[in-house]
Amino acid sequence: MPRYYFHVRDGGGLVEDEEGRELADADVARNEALKGVRSIVSEEAKQGLVDLRGTLEVHDGARLVLSLPFSDAIELRPGDPSA
Amino acid sequence: MTNPWTMKMEQFNRFTDEQRRRLDELVAAKQEDYAARQDILREGDRVNECHVILSGLAIRYKLLPDGERQIMAFLVPGDLCDAEVFILEQMDHSVAALTPTRCTVISAETMKKLLREVSCLAEALWWQTMTDLAVLRERIVDHGRRDARERLAHLLYEMLIRYRIVGHTDDEKFDFPITQEELADATGMTPVHVNRTLRQLREEGLIEMRSKTLKITDPEGLKELAQFNPNYLHLIRSEKEQGEVAQRVADLV
Numbered sequence: 001m002p003r004y005y006f007h008v009r010d011g012g013g014l015v016e017d018e019e020g021r022e023l024a025d026a027d028v029a030r031n032e033a034l035k036g037v038r039s040i041v042s043e044e045a046k047q048g049l050v051d052l053r054g055t056l057e058v059h060d061g062a063r064l065v066l067s068l069p070f071s072d073a074i075e076l077r078p079g080d081p082s083a
Numbered sequence: 084m085t086n087p088w089t090m091k092m093e094q095f096n097r098f099t100d101e102q103r104r105r106l107d108e109l110v111a112a113k114q115e116d117y118a119a120r121q122d123i124l125r126e127g128d129r130v131n132e133c134h135v136i137l138s139g140l141a142i143r144y145k146l147l148p149d150g151e152r153q154i155m156a157f158l159v160p161g162d163l164c165d166a167e168v169f170i171l172e173q174m175d176h177s178v179a180a181l182t183p184t185r186c187t188v189i190s191a192e193t194m195k196k197l198l199r200e201v202s203c204l205a206e207a208l209w210w211q212t213m214t215d216l217a218v219l220r221e222r223i224v225d226h227g228r229r230d231a232r233e234r235l236a237h238l239l240y241e242m243l244i245r246y247r248i249v250g251h252t253d254d255e256k257f258d259f260p261i262t263q264e265e266l267a268d269a270t271g272m273t274p275v276h277v278n279r280t281l282r283q284l285r286e287e288g289l290i291e292m293r294s295k296t297l298k299i300t301d302p303e304g305l306k307e308l309a310q311f312n313p314n315y316l317h318l319i320r321s322e323k324e325q326g327e328v329a330q331r332v333a334d335l336v
Contacts, residue, residue, distance in 0.1 A: 006275045015282045019262055021274060036275025043231045043276065056275065 002060050004029040006036060010054030026065050033058050033066060037073035086110045087249045088135045088187070091161030092207035094248065094318060102201055109197070110137065110187045117141075117180035124165060124178040131191045134164040139184025140260060144268070145176045154269035156219060157181075157242065157261070161249045166212045169195065182260045210317070217315040226271055234270045235280050237309035239290065243299055244316060259297035284308075 001022040008015040023029050033056050044050045051070075058066040089098065089106045098106070114137065117123055123134055123141060136158050143156040143164075155176065158164060164178045168191050198205040221241070225234045246257045263274040263281070270277070284290045289305045291298040299305055 006278070008275060008279050010279075012282070012286075015279050017263075017275075017278055019264075019274075021264055032273075033275070036273045039273040039276040040279060046230065 004032075004065065005059045005061065006033060007057045007059065008040075008054060009057060011051065020061070026060075029058050029060075030066055030068075033068050034073050037068060037070050041070065041074055086187075087137060087161035088163075090249050092204070092211060095210040096203045096207040098203065102204065105197075105201070106204075109189060109193070110135070113188045115186050115188050117184045117186065119180060119182050119184075122177055122179045123184070123186065124174050126174050126177045128174045129172065130165055130168050130174055133166070133168055133189045133191065133194050134178070134186040135189070136160050136162050136164065137185045137187055140181045141178055141184055142181055142265065142269075143176060143178050152268045153271075154265060155222065156215070157269070159242075159245050159249065160251065162215070163208070163211060166208070166215075181265065214315070214317050217317065221315055222269075231270070231272055231276060231280055232283065233309055234272075235266065235277065236284065236289070236305050237311055238266070238270060239284075239297065239299070240302075240305050240309050240311045241316075242297075243302070244313060248316075248318075255299040255302055257297060258295060259292065260295050 001024055003020040003022050004026075005017045005020040007017050021032070023032065037054075037056050040054075041050055041052070052074075054070045056066075056068045056070070056073075057064060058068070085093075085103070086107060088110060089103055092098075115134075117139075124130060126145070138160055141158040141162075141164065142154045143158060144152055144154045146152050158178070164186070165174070198208065218241070221237065225237065229237060242259070243252065243255065243257065246252045251257060263277045266272070266277045267274045272280070281290070281292065284305075285292065287301075287304070289299070289301045289308065291300050305311075
């Protein structure tokens, strides 16, 4: 199984994933990426500040497989005060 | 050197030389080696042997039908994998080695005989089971009330203390082969979230992690962040007693 590395790029710089994980294919890696971003966002929501300016970059060792902006991992429905 | 099982139980009861010798013989009698990621016990197994970790690191875990894994406990040298072997028909969860792990294997019959004959050992084993449950209670507090940073900090600090108990630390530094995926499965986080949270702890000067070694650079700071109260490890009893064991345990926390 290929090994995928999940690097987080955010305001604090790049958090490199030095371990990586063996996953079946790029689809599984994408799903893991979504879960990863969502767990960060949900923890931030509990603290009251959600910063969606980060990106999760998934590499397979040779190349960039996926670049997932945090904002693409969740659907936001902003409240409309006039509604 | 004293075997880690005796070392752990002697936090509770001081054994006589004869009792120590008997434990040493028992530990030496039958040992088995497990490769990294190999199951020691599987859910559904009918078990009639006890396994005590002598070296390495193991996890107690459950696998869900969708493949998700929850790690309930990390088992370090001196820990008994399956105290329930006398009571239960079959295992209701699994135990696996994370790194190459050596266990001593004791038949249920031998263990029962030992417990009948050496009452202070029975007490110590009961105490050990109770403290394992106390560690498990902390995991419930983790999931219910601690945020991600506190949860991770608490787990790291707890591992420091538990490794110290069996003499596996070099000051605040110890082998830490646990991967981000395993930390995630133990704390209900994701590996990506664990990685980012570990960076925060590093940036705050609390820990250093290098090639599978964890160094707690600011033990007081980490303890404060985790709001760590060592009472659940029940080390206090040995502080009252004199001698080599008390000295070893006195400075643990």
